[in-house]
Amino acid sequence: MPKPTFHAIARLAGVGTATVERVLNGRGGVRPRLTEKVIAAARALDYPRRLPELHRGILRIEVILVRPETTFFSRLSQAFGRIAAGLDASLAVHRTFMDEHDAAAIAKRIAEPEARRAGLILAVPDHPLIRAALAKVRAEGIPVIQIVTRSEGTDAIYVGIDNYAAGRTAAHFLSRMQPSRGSVIALCHSQAYQVHRERIRGFSDYLQERPRDGLFFVAVLFGLDDADHSANRLVEALRAWPDMVGLYNAGGANASLSSALRGHPRGGEIFFIGHELTERSAVALREGVMSMVIDQAPEAQARRALDLMLARLGLVGAPLANDPIRFVTITSENL
Template identity: 35%
Template sequence: MKKLTLQMLAKMAGVGVATVDRVLNDRGGVSPETVRKVLQVAREAGLKRQLPEAYRQPWQIEVFLSGNASFFFQRLTRDFSAIASQLGYQRLTLHRTCIPESQPEKLAQAIVESSQKRDGLIVFGHDYAAIHQALAYCQAAGVPVITIVTDIPDASRLCHVGINQYQAGRTAGLLMSKTAVTGEVIMISGRTDYLAHRQRIEGFREAVTARAPHIRLREVLTGEDRRERIRGLLDDALRHAEEVAGIYNTGLGNSEITSVLQRHGLPGNCTFITHELYSLTRTLLCDDVVSFTLDQNAPQHARLAVDLMLRHLETGYQPEMYSDGKVALNIVTAENLD
């Protein structure tokens, strides 16, 4: 049999001779995917020499999260840090970058730049053209991307990690239909250009309409995650309401909603459903102001995203788009608080 040369291996692997040389001599500077491919070709061709490990340096993973001050993203940032510490610096280095949700172009540029120096990206972003283009760039460069919390449909991504937002809305609608008395229910939406809030409202509306003929749904108050706007819209809605049976809030503003409810003498007298368990919602549950809070389970987001990324980088595993990264939704009441 002819002696294997670098040129022969390069041709079989579909890469350059210099790339094969770097891989076989463990010089670095080659993407993990290409390293795996070259080493696999070398093994299958029967190259008689000791081969380096596929990747001995810690994986470089960047996490892009929202720069807003919400409890959920503060918690998620801490959870990613804890996961990285548990796995150890020899296995991965986790880089965290927070960018305001209102700056998709800035996020897109950061994603492109990061893809040139990281092995994988975990991205929280919204359904904007600039983000789609950035993720397509990553795919072309062979850098895997996992979206987290809010899905970006049809974007180039390895998989999505998060709860089913539409299902969360339907769950809230079921709870409302079972607990609210006859009357009007007011829905308060976060930013309507964000898919998660639209899906929650859609699911809630469909579940209530199907299950609760005794409930009249008012038009959605588009709070747009602006606290004073939420306060003003809800106050005006309550002044013109006949009999308020419930409140459903998909986003921030629980403190403002509570103050308006207090002004109208409604705490404890209507079903109030919101999202995320944090210090304020915990207090409101205990004080019988909030009836249920649907928690997204931030720790599971971090664990699943990192586990799936490492599994893909280390073994080439291709996760299913949604089922592998599905996060369990927690329904919290005053009776099951930890």
């Protein structure tokens, strides 16, 4: 792509071209707040030259996450903490957990931070209010990275696995490793996360494109990643489809689903594949309650997100690739 012009940077920053020239050529005489706006705009437009320092003090990167009680987001938060501890003292990574059901509060936090920040990393639901807040932040020239899942219609950098491929992989193994004939259901949080929509779409597309005689994908159920709600949906499904032979959980609450299967007469006959390796899913694999787990390596996602953010802030010179994070398929044989 062509190198962005001073005029394009000035338009995004809301300043004159003379101000852009003074900042980018290091000639001084520009107020700190305007300097920040120019440098942020230049970074947002991928200006290729090394840019002046944005702050003389600490650069603050905010990470916004949800559901701290889940193993996955706990692992993700801990990974950010470990990586941040090894960064230069001029960099601060601030982690914030928010209620995933309060889109207005999340949007307000995105658009109106409590403290000045140099960059934003977030894993939050897809919602119109959140999309609007992200558009505002991007227009201000603040680098934004979406991790794990993303909002539709935004051009922020995305870090995560190929969720469509993960869904297809789940269907591939279920179809080939479950010899019995019968019904298959899928379970996920809801339609609030694009990550789950992509996984279910991949799962459905595979079974439609490569139908197997006697295997029928009959329903997608929503458990909200809540233990009781998910277990109840599964028990209802077992009652509605007594011939069930396959279960794909694209979201959380694997432990409660495993408990429900342990207590059901046909639980051991169902091929159950879910996401995220935890202590409890490892136990379920060893017991034969779960057949396979797809783990998406939250530690690798945190590392990639911070590396890309440092590059966007001009603190890493070499270009960084952003291929999808590799997910791992785990059975009782390779725990």
